Amino acid sequence: MASASLLDISRSGDEVTAVGHGFWTSEHADVLEEAVASAARAHPRPSAARIDLADVERMDTFGALLLERLRRAWTQDGVEPRVVGLKRRYGVLLQEMSRTGHDPQPPARHREAMVERLGHNVVAIGRDSTALLNFVGATVAASLRMATRPRTFRFTSMVNQIDRVGLRAVPIIILITFLIGCILAQQGIFHFRRFGAEIYVVDMVGVLVLRELGVLIVSIMIAGRSGSAYTAELGSMRMREEVDALRVMGFDPVEILVIPRIYALIIALPLLTFIGSMSALIGGGLLAWLYGGIAPGVFMDRLKDAISIDHFLVGIIKAPFMAGVIGIVACMEGLRVGGSAESLGYHTTASVVKAIFLVIVMDGVFAMFFASIDM
Amino acid sequence: MANGETMEQGNEEAGVGEPLISVRDLVVGFGDRVILDHLSLDILRGEILGFVGTSGGGKSVLTRTILGLVPKRSGTVEVFGQDLDTLNEAQRSAVERRWGVLFQQGALFSSLTVKQNIQFPLRENLKLSQKLMDDIAYAKIEMVGLKCEAGEKLPSELSGGMIKRASLARALALDPEILFLDEPTSGLDPIGAGDFDELIRTLQQTLGLTVFMVTHDLDSLHTVCDRIAALADGKVIAQGPIETMMASTHPWLRAYFHGARARAVRSER
Numbered sequence: 001m002a003s004a005s006l007l008d009i010s011r012s013g014d015e016v017t018a019v020g021h022g023f024w025t026s027e028h029a030d031v032l033e034e035a036v037a038s039a040a041r042a043h044p045r046p047s048a049a050r051i052d053l054a055d056v057e058r059m060d061t062f063g064a065l066l067l068e069r070l071r072r073a074w075t076q077d078g079v080e081p082r083v084v085g086l087k088r089r090y091g092v093l094l095q096e097m098s099r100t101g102h103d104p105q106p107p108a109r110h111r112e113a114m115v116e117r118l119g120h121n122v123v124a125i126g127r128d129s130t131a132l133l134n135f136v137g138a139t140v141a142a143s144l145r146m147a148t149r150p151r152t153f154r155f156t157s158m159v160n161q162i163d164r165v166g167l168r169a170v171p172i173i174i175l176i177t178f179l180i181g182c183i184l185a186q187q188g189i190f191h192f193r194r195f196g197a198e199i200y201v202v203d204m205v206g207v208l209v210l211r212e213l214g215v216l217i218v219s220i221m222i223a224g225r226s227g228s229a230y231t232a233e234l235g236s237m238r239m240r241e242e243v244d245a246l247r248v249m250g251f252d253p254v255e256i257l258v259i260p261r262i263y264a265l266i267i268a269l270p271l272l273t274f275i276g277s278m279s280a281l282i283g284g285g286l287l288a289w290l291y292g293g294i295a296p297g298v299f300m301d302r303l304k305d306a307i308s309i310d311h312f313l314v315g316i317i318k319a320p321f322m323a324g325v326i327g328i329v330a331c332m333e334g335l336r337v338g339g340s341a342e343s344l345g346y347h348t349t350a351s352v353v354k355a356i357f358l359v360i361v362m363d364g365v366f367a368m369f370f371a372s373i374d375m
Numbered sequence: 376m377a378n379g380e381t382m383e384q385g386n387e388e389a390g391v392g393e394p395l396i397s398v399r400d401l402v403v404g405f406g407d408r409v410i411l412d413h414l415s416l417d418i419l420r421g422e423i424l425g426f427v428g429t430s431g432g433g434k435s436v437l438t439r440t441i442l443g444l445v446p447k448r449s450g451t452v453e454v455f456g457q458d459l460d461t462l463n464e465a466q467r468s469a470v471e472r473r474w475g476v477l478f479q480q481g482a483l484f485s486s487l488t489v490k491q492n493i494q495f496p497l498r499e500n501l502k503l504s505q506k507l508m509d510d511i512a513y514a515k516i517e518m519v520g521l522k523c524e525a526g527e528k529l530p531s532e533l534s535g536g537m538i539k540r541a542s543l544a545r546a547l548a549l550d551p552e553i554l555f556l557d558e559p560t561s562g563l564d565p566i567g568a569g570d571f572d573e574l575i576r577t578l579q580q581t582l583g584l585t586v587f588m589v590t591h592d593l594d595s596l597h598t599v600c601d602r603i604a605a606l607a608d609g610k611v612i613a614q615g616p617i618e619t620m621m622a623s624t625h626p627w628l629r630a631y632f633h634g635a636r637a638r639a640v641r642s643e644r
Contacts, residue, residue: 066507069510
């Protein structure tokens with residue numbers, strides 16, 4: 001139904017007449033914009049101009065803005081066009097439009113160039129490291145304060161957290177580590193079979209799971225599952241000013257919120273690591289039996305020879321340190337959440353990424369340490 | 376053009392006073408709790424209708440039901456003379472383009488600047504040049520009383536009053552015929568609230584808008600609303616101009632319009 005032309009231009013003598021038709025509304029704004037531009041281009045510097053809008057049935061902001069654009073184009077050329085036939089109800093709208101658009105539009109938001117972003121990131125890493133050290137300090141200080149007056153320690157809160165991050169994580173930890181054990185054994189048997197050394201799969205699975213994989217997999221799982229939950233809980237408490245409420249009541253949020261959570265993780269993670277390692281060994285043993293034909297009795301005998309208590313200790317000693325890192329990073333990020341929801345999302349992601357990164361770095365450091373003390 | 380016929384009925388002069396939205400026998404509930412119980416209400420073309428009621432009494436639920444965000448149990452909602460239940464997707468989105476909504480918290484998209492927020496519905500619905508979209512966005516920004524600099528700001532950098540204005544600009548982006556306002560003046564200081572009332576009145580006259588306003592603000596009810604509808608026990612218990620409300624003998628309305636705060640508002644005038 002769009003009429004053939006929204007704007008007709010005719011010239012009689014020195015006067016240019018623009019006649020509008022139909023619907024000057026948002027749906028036709030693209031066509032109208034083109035028509036207005038070409039009208040202003042085709043007839044620059046008229047000595048007189050008239051815009052006749054009697055035939056315009058409907059006009060909205062879009063139409064009014066484009067009409068204003070045409071009027072301004074000709075006004076700039078030195079001719080004030082007469083606007084005739086405008087329906088009365090659009091008068092206010094046109095007036096409103098003629099008021100707007102005089103202020104300069106601000107320049108588009110500055111986008112960071114790559115080098116600039118690199119610089120910002122480097123500075124941010126520096127700040128993060130200081131913040132992490134600060135937080136470690138605050139946690140240690142709060143722990144020491146609590147050690148002097150043990151009654152202030154929130155035991156109930158910690159038990160509750162152990163239930164949430166420990167007990168309820170058991171099924172998923174068992175499942176994942178079981179599957180990892182299976183995969184490890186399968187890969188080992190598949191490749192060792194070529195030189196008839198299937199039995200060494202038991203050594204590989206035993207050593208790898210107990211020393212490295214058990215604690216790593218469990219730590220990464222817990223960083224994703226419980227670390228993110230810590231950050232999100234503390235973050236939303238900060239958004240709703242609950243943390244500030246604690247502070248004005250004279251409580252230290254670190255003592256009340258952070259310490260029970262971190263200690264809960266430090267207690268839960270070694271237990272989960274133990275469960276996870278056992279589950280991976282069971283998975284490996286089961287697969288070795290079904291796929292590699294190594295009977296359970298043989299597997300057990302070989303395992304006894306292959307591993308010593310040292311292997312087991314190496315894994316378990318690392319677990320509380322991993323827990324500390326995960327807990328501290330998660331709580332720190334939670335308490336850094338600002339007022340907005342996107343900041344909550346940002347810090348939750350950052351918490352998981354940083355925790356996993358630090359867990360792997362720590363694992364490397366431990367590997368060097370244990371190698372140098374021959375463990 | 377698909378919505379040619381819908382546009383022809385949009386002649387403001389011809390239809391002042393005809394119902395633009397009519398709600399009939401609407402029942403909405405959650406679980407075993409009935410919030411709206413056979414509620415009927417008309418919103419007339421060209422009016423500013425104030426909607427009052429107790430907190431948690433279902434004011435926002437009615438708005439959200441009309442907008443289709445909350446499912447209803449029974450009853451009909453007709454918008455622009457069309458029953459929303461009978462429309463197919465394309466017809467429905469044509470209706471949705473003709474209304475604008477100002478949510479209580481603004482609901483600006485937090486990752487976009489104010490300008491991009493306003494341009495979002497334009498970009499999705501129309502094919503316009505970037506220059507025209509910029510001009511339109513800045514015209515709307517100025518129309519709602521913001522400075523042009525606000526256009527490049529992110530919602531997190533705005534104050535409460537500016538957020539309300541910016542989201543009003545976004546609600547007006549497509550030149551809607553009806554505007555839903557959910558507690559537009561809540562969280563504003565009295566001066567800001569007064570300015571906002573005035574702004575709504577000006578825009579309503581400039582753009583020929585119909586406004587449905589959920590509010591608690593007695594000042595707004597007195598100054599800008601043409602008509603007021605009061606909700607209690609899931610029904611509209613009274614509607615009419617402010618005088619009707621004041622004269623009502625319903626106990627809740629008497630408490631609302633003759634309470635201490637209401638007297639304070641009246642004595643100012």
